Amino acid sequence: MAIKKQSVIRIEQIGFQWEMENPFLFCAHHEDDYPAGNKNQGIDPNQLRGREVGNDFVVKDGYRMYHGQEVPGFPVHPHRGFETVTIVTKGYVDHFDSLGAYGRYGQGDVQWMTAGKGCQHAEMFPLVHENEPNPLELFQIWLNLPKKDKFVNAAFKMLWHEDIPVVEERSQNGKKTAVTVVAGSWRGQAAVTPAPDSWAVDPSHQVGIFLIYMEAGSTVSIPATSPTSNRNLYFFKGDAIRMDGQKVGGSNRIKLASDQDITIDNGDSASELLLLQAEPIDEPVVKYGPFVMNTMQEIQDAFSDYRRTHFGGWPFEQEIPVNARNAKRFAHYANGGEETRKD
Numbered sequence: 218m219a220i221k222k223q224s225v226i227r228i229e230q231i232g233f234q235w236e237m238e239n240p241f242l243f244c245a246h247h248e249d250d251y252p253a254g255n256k257n258q259g260i261d262p263n264q265l266r267g268r269e270v271g272n273d274f275v276v277k278d279g280y281r282m283y284h285g286q287e288v289p290g291f292p293v294h295p296h297r298g299f300e301t302v303t304i305v306t307k308g309y310v311d312h313f314d315s316l317g318a319y320g321r322y323g324q325g326d327v328q329w330m331t332a333g334k335g336c337q338h339a340e341m342f343p344l345v346h347e348n349e350p351n352p353l354e355l356f357q358i359w360l361n362l363p364k365k366d367k368f369v370n371a372a373f374k375m376l377w378h379e380d381i382p383v384v385e386e387r388s389q390n391g392k393k394t395a396v397t398v399v400a401g402s403w404r405g406q407a408a409v410t411p412a413p414d415s416w417a418v419d420p421s422h423q424v425g426i427f428l429i430y431m432e433a434g435s436t437v438s439i440p441a442t443s444p445t446s447n448r449n450l451y452f453f454k455g456d457a458i459r460m461d462g463q464k465v466g467g468s469n470r471i472k473l474a475s476d477q478d479i480t481i482d483n484g485d486s487a488s489e490l491l492l493l494q495a496e497p498i499d500e501p502v503v504k505y506g507p508f509v510m511n512t513m514q515e516i517q518d519a520f521s522d523y524r525r526t527h528f529g530g531w532p533f534e535q536e537i538p539v540n541a542r543n544a545k546r547f548a549h550y551a552n553g554g555e556e557t558r559k560d
Contacts, residue, residue: 224479225461227472231451233274236470238447239497240416240424242299242509243359246453250279251289251308251351254344258539259287280353285537289353290341292537295528296332297519298367299509300360300415302426303328304399308353309345309546313538314338315529316371320548321540324560325378327399329412333362335519335528336371343539356491358426360416363498364511369414371528375548377558382406392435392483401425401494404440416498424495431455431483431490439492444476448494455488 229236235244255261262270265282269275273282282289293313303310309323314330315337322328330338344351362369382398384406398408400417401424408426411417417424423446431437442448450471452458458465459482465471467488473479475494501511508519522528546558 222474222477223461224474224477225463225471226474228463228465229470229472231453231468231470235451237359237493238449238472239502240361240495241358241493242361242502242504243357244451244491244493245357247357248354249281249289249342249352251342251344251353252278253347253349254351255287255347257287258343258345258542259285259289260344262287285341288341288343288537288539291339292341293337293339293531295335295337295507295523297335297508297510297523297528298515299332299362300412301328301330301332302358302360302399303330303340303355304358304428305353305355306428308351308355309343310355311341311343311539312338312373312548313533314371314373315527315531316551317532318373318549318551319533319538319540320375321544322375322377322546322548324546325381326546327376327378327381328373329376329415330373331362331369331371331412331414333367333369333371333414335522337528337531339536339538341537341539343542345542358493359509360424361498361502361509362414362416364500366414366416367510372412372414372551374412375556376409376411377546377556379558380409382408386437388434388436390434392432394432394435394437395430396437397428399426399428401427403427416495422496425492427492429490429492431458431481431488433483433486435483437481439473439479439481441477442475442494443496446475446494446496448473448475448492451491451493453489453491455484456486457484458482458488459484
């Protein structure tokens, strides 16, 4: 008699930064209840007393400032050797980079940025509303690049929320599950094509990034993928789900078998989950600060190159730049092209 393989391999608690598995490197879940903004789209410095401004990762009054001084966020900093996938479900991000590109995105948009051989960028969280709160929620995922692509030209692509597929399913009891397809394919619905040099471009790499919203009492089945893929489900919001006969509470990472369909039965409240899956990149990984390479010598070379070239310099007047308060969602690319979307 065949023994049924367990679909749930391991369960671990998650916090602000989540444990990743190859080819994913890092994920941070930013959720901050920012107040109304001041004239600079930031927070009045008098309200920031008692914080370690410039390096503030402690939740106080419902939010963190990160490395921002007045506007929260991450002022100019370098990257090399990997990609960032930034999913913004609430609020806005202002992007500026050393290639001369800039823009504003949010409210469901995704930015897919390939750092490649190196670039600097700033990611600020403008508080655009002066008379009401400015809630922010985003996920930043780092996806590795193979050695052959670590020195491709830096670039980014916007995946505007109007174009990102959302697949809705109904359980037998009528309860709904909605799956946002950021990368990969779900029930035959393919995601928007990512940046051109991404590990996710080749379908054989089985890269899947899915945000899953489940109504209370709903059920959904995760379809099987390649048996050699790594698959992890991050249960970041909700009380309880049941999988493979196990009850799992919120704020947990669930390492899953990849070669079988897996059913999730949701509990008595709505749940939100992030599913990451992909074929691993079978190469050494050396991470140090903002760089991800294959050897420590390559990390040292990255620091040396950055000190020498600043990866093209910084073409903007401010190291903590933001767009105009009334700016719509837009992207101005290094080649001069521009896209604008309505809010």
